[in-house]
Amino acid sequence: MDPFSIGAMILSAVVQQKTQAAAAQRQKQAAIQSQQRALASQNQATDVALKQVQEFDPTVRKDKQDEIQQDLTSQYEKAGTSAPITAQGVQVGATISDAAGTTDYLTAKAKEAAKAAASNRDLAALFGRLGAPGELRRGEAVGIGDAAGDIGRIQTGANNVANIDQIGIKAAGQPSLGGMLVSSALGAYGMGRASLPTAAVKSAPNILAGSYANPNVLQVGSWLRK
Secondary structure (H helix, E strand, C coil): CCHHHHHHHHHHHHHHHHHHHHHHHHHHHHHHHHHHHHHHHHHHHHHHHHHHHHCCCHHHHHHHHHHHHHHHHHHHHHHHHHCCECCCCCECCCCCCCCCCHHHHHHHHHHHHHHHHHHHHHHHHHHHHHHHHHHHHHHHHHHHHHHHHHHHHHHHHHHHHHHHHHHHHHHHCCCCHHHHHHHHHHHHHHHHHHHCCHHHHHHHHHHHCCCCCCCCCCCCCHHHHC
16 A cells, blocks of 8 residues: 555544534533533523522511501501591481581581591501401412413423524534545545555656656646647
């Protein structure tokens, strides 16, 4: 086997190795990027879950329940002052005789209104305390549902991206077609040259160089000199 054959086959192996190494590097980089995207989606879902968990911190829950209680109490108080009623369920002043003296009537009505207002405030505070826990739990249930929906959408998106990434990773691992063709051509040339008889191999450089060793062979470029 002559040096040209050996050199061609060695070069073929080098080109093939470099082509495959480049493909492996591209595949590795694509896999790393895919893992980074998956981790980012996981962190995003974790943030949503942690945010919802923080809503169940005892201090946070108490603050929220107190705020809800104040809102409910305020609503009940406004409803009570729009048309104040007595403890017996009748409108203030309705039980006072119109025949009474004007001063007595107004005094009695004011006292009755004050008592009704105080009673309404107490009832509003009671209803606020009773209703706040239920409102808080309903709000927490809605928050849990929203968080679950957000996590589900993040997971679905992450799965879709992962499927696309797998296609890209597989494609990145394919060696360059050009490099493989060059490697195959060099290998075929080396093997073909090695299979030639020794005399033919020795004469090939002379033919290419325009040697006149064989007068029956048309010399390369001889027609240009005519």
